Amino acid sequence: MEVNKHISGQFNTELETIRSSVLAMGGMVEQQLSNALEAIHSQDVELARNIVETDLKVNAMEIAIDEECTRIIAKRQPAASDLRLILMISKTVTDLERMGDVADKLARMVLNNAGRTQPPLVSLDSMGRLAIKMLHDALDAFARMDVEAAVRLYHEDDKIDRQYESIIRELMTYMMEDPRTIPQVLDVLWAARSIERIGDRCQHISDYIIYCVKGKDVRHTKIEDVDSLG
Template identity: 80%
Template sequence: MDNMNLNKHISGQFNTELDAVRNNVLAMGGLVEQQLGDALTALHQQDQDLARKVVETDLQVNGMEVSIDEECTRIIAKRQPAASDLRLILMISKTVTDLERMGDVAERLVRMVLNNTSRPQPLLVSLESMGRQCIKMLHDALDAFARMDVEAAVQLYHDDDKIDQLYEGIIRQLMTYMMEDPRTIPQVMEVLWAARALERIGDRCQHISDYIIYCVKGKDVRHTKVSDPNAI
């Protein structure tokens, strides 16, 4: 972390603990990224075996969230961190919550496969395209987290705008399907939920960008629109 002073602690063990918990967050994020990719593939190919694998992975993601939160609590109780170190621990606790909820989205997506309900293929193609953009945004968010890169964090705001535009396009497409054939309404509503869940992944990645800015700059930028890292 170039912008932090983690190498200046008197206790080398404290450095080790902080590095370990940060690495665990990145490992959890990588697992969620894979989980989302597998979920989209399973949905597109209607692959029930892969869908069941995603459900199993979600249990692992849940366990990692609990483990990391417990480690954060232990560090706070034992080390009583202050300033940038405390912000880092708070950031990690919030980040794993957002990651776990992204994993829940993947698990819910594959329930559509396991329910074995037919859906118009063009709708699934649009959903997969949006989903791949969400995965890229998550990858970029994890990279910004690893480097504590404020400029990369600000870029995530622009990426979220692109995902919002894709979401609006899918909504228009879904409305057209329902108007042309009301019999498709139950299937379309399920796809609508999936699109909304993917749009929320973009929002959660933006949350991670907020946490990065807070950790590095010490400023809470939630509920604001940051466009210039130099203005923070």
């Protein structure tokens, strides 16, 4: 789907600029999440501090993009697909900011545990990489307004859910075998749940893409019905 071309060249420029800003914000969040996984794996305190500092930039981008959406609505009074695009962008940056918050909280977990020698009880890397790939695919689908790619994202989320369930079972075993691990298990459980939520937020972005292109709200729709739109 191409962004509608308007008589006003300035309006075209505004729409393209705001789309590019979303992709730039998404790229920053993707890097933040990758850095957070590395910080957890290596217990890198310096990298964790950098993630916390960069989260302020992600927050600022959300505010700036939202303000631009409000300005465009007030100035251009868009209708139909243009209005859907702007509403989609406003919702997308909210989900991206929440994903940035996950990276920030994972980094703070590393900082709070600084000085402790034990590594995480289970590896979060595999599930984390799946979540980052899903975000990358969501941003790619957003860039191209690709409904088929958006529909495929639903199935990627299933893979993350299965890994999350596997991690929970493993952590439960640790707690039953040695109750002294419970505080550490709760930390890892929280981190795993946060990563699993990234998949859900990427699925939200796929919903917005389908809504923008097809004009159909697929939230709370069965996956079989979503598949038929691809």
